[in-house]
Amino acid sequence: MPPLSVLFKTVSTDCNLDCSYCYYRQSLEGMRVRRRIDRGMLEVLLPQYMEYVADVGQAGFAWQGGEPTLVGLDFFRWVVDLQEGHARRGTAISNALQTNGVLLDDAWGSFLRHHNFLVGISLDGPAEVHDIARKDRGGHGSFRRVMAGVDVLRRHGVDFNCLCVVGPHNVHRTRELMRFFRSEGFSHIQFMPAMDFQSTEPEKPAAYSIDPEEYGEFLVQLFDEWYQDGKPRISIRTFDSFLQSYLGAPNELCVHGDSCTAALVVEYNGDVYPCDFFVHPSWRLGNILSHSLRSMAESDERARFVGQKHPLPVECQPCEWKAVCRGGCPRNRITLEDGRQTSEYFCRSYKRFFSYADGRLRSLCERVISRLRYLQQSQLIEVKSRSRLGRNDPCPCGSGRKHKVCCGDPVLSQSYVFRQVG
Numbered sequence: 001m002p003p004l005s006v007l008f009k010t011v012s013t014d015c016n017l018d019c020s021y022c023y024y025r026q027s028l029e030g031m032r033v034r035r036r037i038d039r040g041m042l043e044v045l046l047p048q049y050m051e052y053v054a055d056v057g058q059a060g061f062a063w064q065g066g067e068p069t070l071v072g073l074d075f076f077r078w079v080v081d082l083q084e085g086h087a088r089r090g091t092a093i094s095n096a097l098q099t100n101g102v103l104l105d106d107a108w109g110s111f112l113r114h115h116n117f118l119v120g121i122s123l124d125g126p127a128e129v130h131d132i133a134r135k136d137r138g139g140h141g142s143f144r145r146v147m148a149g150v151d152v153l154r155r156h157g158v159d160f161n162c163l164c165v166v167g168p169h170n171v172h173r174t175r176e177l178m179r180f181f182r183s184e185g186f187s188h189i190q191f192m193p194a195m196d197f198q199s200t201e202p203e204k205p206a207a208y209s210i211d212p213e214e215y216g217e218f219l220v221q222l223f224d225e226w227y228q229d230g231k232p233r234i235s236i237r238t239f240d241s242f243l244q245s246y247l248g249a250p251n252e253l254c255v256h257g258d259s260c261t262a263a264l265v266v267e268y269n270g271d272v273y274p275c276d277f278f279v280h281p282s283w284r285l286g287n288i289l290s291h292s293l294r295s296m297a298e299s300d301e302r303a304r305f306v307g308q309k310h311p312l313p314v315e316c317q318p319c320e321w322k323a324v325c326r327g328g329c330p331r332n333r334i335t336l337e338d339g340r341q342t343s344e345y346f347c348r349s350y351k352r353f354f355s356y357a358d359g360r361l362r363s364l365c366e367r368v369i370s371r372l373r374y375l376q377q378s379q380l381i382e383v384k385s386r387s388r389l390g391r392n393d394p395c396p397c398g399s400g401r402k403h404k405v406c407c408g409d410p411v412l413s414q415s416y417v418f419r420q421v422g
């Protein structure tokens, strides 16, 4: 059984910012009810979940919103105790928190470090870019407060990465973005095109704020910034995922994976859905208070969702990039009157990107593979899998350099590299 992660919406779509592209925005209009995750529901879910993942020994929790920190630090203190109380011996627990960062203070920093949370910070670039779209309800930019949150994470040594939404405000400013992220020392970045749709209305076609040509050009320029003569020093999740595909490995990004194998999404009230883009009654798998986790995770409905990418649309069948693109995200397809689906909205972006980057991605693969052979020979893989190396620890290969800039460099240390030879 593959590991099953669970994504919790601690406050549903409630948020303390008012970003212009947020696809939850319309659903908040007129909303007066304050929504907070039901602790009773978690007391029911946690024992079931820990039992469900006991065989694989990995329990993965992702905390999102809206803005998940609105639920308060006491909630997270309570929940890690609950996790530890119900985990079977030997289960590795991981927690990931996606936040806009504005509420983070030293108490949060200390807690997140102590419990090894991986934090994703939403940041769209330098102040003059970020503040165009990511404003508070008073219309003020949030950059200064987000960076104060980043400082908290740095001071406390919390592992964090950055989520940058690509919209009209930054799609033509690729070099400026990368200059900023490099100067701030961000080593792991995810770029995500802004999509203006209601996850609660999956039957409605999405509206998009950038077109496929713009996003394709963005990817091309980003790739040039990232590639660095075949020695990328920053992990960009989209490119890591393409590299996984080129290596023939399972892709950790569902959009370019073989199937829709996202985590189960648990709403604040216990309703469960198969993906955050399909929070709609037609895809509701049940509720924690009335259905067992196992029955929902193994339901025919979830299996139908996981398989919904296939068959790929007619346009994808002869596509030369099918093996590495894998059809993109079904949420970005349009269902025609005769029931057929179009290829996804960003199809032309991917084609442009693969035509441009194919040769260099292939040579990067060769480099990864030759490094793997070296690692196998020197049996470093065993050392790595047994140890819990920190990124700043001395590299076990004996180079004397920090692990993160040696065998643990962002590209070569991706977990898929080790799975490939495991």
Ligand code: SF4
Pocket (backbone or CB within 6 Å): 254, 255, 256, 259, 260, 261, 262, 275, 276, 277, 328, 329, 330, 331
């Ligand atoms: S619908 Fe899109 S976002 Fe959801 S699991 Fe499938 S590929 Fe991922």
Ligand code: SF4
Pocket (backbone or CB within 6 Å): 315, 316, 317, 319, 320, 321, 322, 325, 326, 327, 328, 343, 344, 346, 347, 348, 350, 351
């Ligand atoms: S590039 Fe376009 S046609 Fe090719 S597999 Fe991807 S979505 Fe389908």
